[in-house]
Amino acid sequence: MSKESSPASVERSEISSQSPAHALRLLEKVRKANETRHNKRTATDEAKPKAAHAVVIGGGIAGLVAARDLRQTGYAVTVLEANDSFGGSMRTTDVAGLKIDAGAESFAVRQGTVAAYLDELDLSEKIAQTSGQSAWLIQGDEQEIVAHPMPATALLGIPADVRTDAVRNIIGRAGTVRAAADLITPMSKKWATQKLSVAEVVRTRMGQAVLDLLVSPVINGVYSTDPAQISIDAAAPGLRQAMQETGSLARAVAKLQASAPAGSRVGGLEGGMFTLVESLVKQLEDSGATLVRNSPVTAVSYDAHAQITYTVTSLGQKIQAERVVIATPAAPALELINPLLASEAQISAEDTSNSIALAILVVDKPELDDAPRGSGVLVNKNAPLTAKALTHSTAKWPWLANEAGPGTHVVRLSFGRIGESEPVVESGNDEALIELAIKDASKILGVQLHRDDVLGSFVSRFSDMVPLQGEAAVQRRVDLEQALAPLVGLDVVGAWISGTGLARVISQARRAVAISAR
Secondary structure, eight states: GGGOEEEEEEEESSSOOOOHHHHHHHHHHHHHHHHHHHHHHOHHTTSSOOOEEEEEOBBBBBHHHHHHHHTTTTOEEEESSSSSSTTOOOOOEEEEEEEEEOOOOEEGGGGGGHHHHHHHHHHHGGGEEEOOOEEEEEOSSSSOEEEEEOOTTTTTTBOTTTHHHHHHHHHHHHHHHHHHGGGGOOOOOOGGTTBBBHHHHHHHHOOOHHHIIHHHHHHHHHHHHHHSBBHHHHHHHTHHHHHHHHHHHHHHHHHTTOOOOHHHHHHEEETTTHHHHHHHHHHHOOOOOOOEEOOOOEEEEEOOTTOOOOEETTTEEEEEESSEEEOOOOOHHHHHHHGGGGGOOOOOOOOOOOEEEEEEEEOOOGGTTOOTTEEEEEOOTTTTSSSEEEEEEEHHHHHHHHHHOOOOEEEEEEEEETTTTHHHHHHHHHHHHHHHHHHHHHHHSSOOOGGGGGGEEEEEEOOOOOOOOOOOHHHHHHHHHHTTTSSEEEEEOOOHHOOOHHHHHHHHHHHOSSSSSO
């Protein structure tokens, strides 16, 4: 097999080493331990408070966070993960001898939620800063592709200063004049409370050019969705209030950003974000929790009058528990939840299926040492490229550059958008996607890449990516909370409930299980 298509598999260490047969043996062990715990207690045992049992269904970040908190409050914890590895959308892979994130690679620094949690896990010393390289934007047509640095203090592409050369070069003089009207147009008082999408706010305040040429590429590239589909509050917490206080969208952005240098608003972990998954798994196992891979859950039943109210079925084994946390994506979660609800209270399963792919290339190309496109590039939807974004990982993360060495570079290209069809992604043909990634990377970076330059490659696919929370998602969350109220001890966590972003996922999971063990 040629070097550019050499196989690279998602890491299969102790975090992903259990076969289905081994999973079945573990489930049998958990079931028997539960029976012993409740049915064969001695007089001495009766004098001791017994640990209630909690089953966490799903071993992504939300599930692992919830499991750790439950274990710390005294629960006996079992985590059931349907796949052969933990972490969910946080993944790792080894390509050409480099350990590379094959999913989420960073976290938002704002409010310090993630940093504080990493400190709890004794990972604060591993928090990595970016190089500070700025992001770029690609636009153009079949005749010409043009690259521009993104405005340094923009938020989601919304410029804090619309009169800079960086903004003018992208949206043109007419677009700049229209955007500047934001500075003198009164702010609608209705905007303090009414429902607003990102697109509506940007179009009204700064015009269509800012929306199409600056904001849409960011929202599409980072969140795989359209700015008309997400609320301003979900995309940029605090921006609405800042607009009311400053009377301008640009000034509101400036207030939130406080002229922060490029790259300072996100952080990562040395060794990759999957280090977080490894730490959570190790701490759970060391604390006595049982973690089972390859154990899909097919049913959850509830009996309010039973001594142990919940029964969880996986691989034919029935596991009893006083608490259940469902930490799966929306569709499988609702398949477990709806049978527990009255027909009039059941939650409709919104079609969130999508096909997103991440193509990772490790290339031998010294011409990229100078980072010709900064830390990465967002692609305007009208540009003649299939990739929606590219991250030049070795330009973004100094720790990875040090591991790769001079001349060796890691680039990650994102393909597909939520709610849109992308044939090359949906075909499942990894080889075709890598070929396309090489071509698109050449155009985006302005440096011709050849197959012989590729030392290794890998494709990571996602079928359940969650868009930023829109009004429909917010309403569904409210409906779900009301429907679950009678089911004491059942919690639901995950990005489809909390919204995207590691900070939101961690915070919501911890709030959901914030209760002392019985």
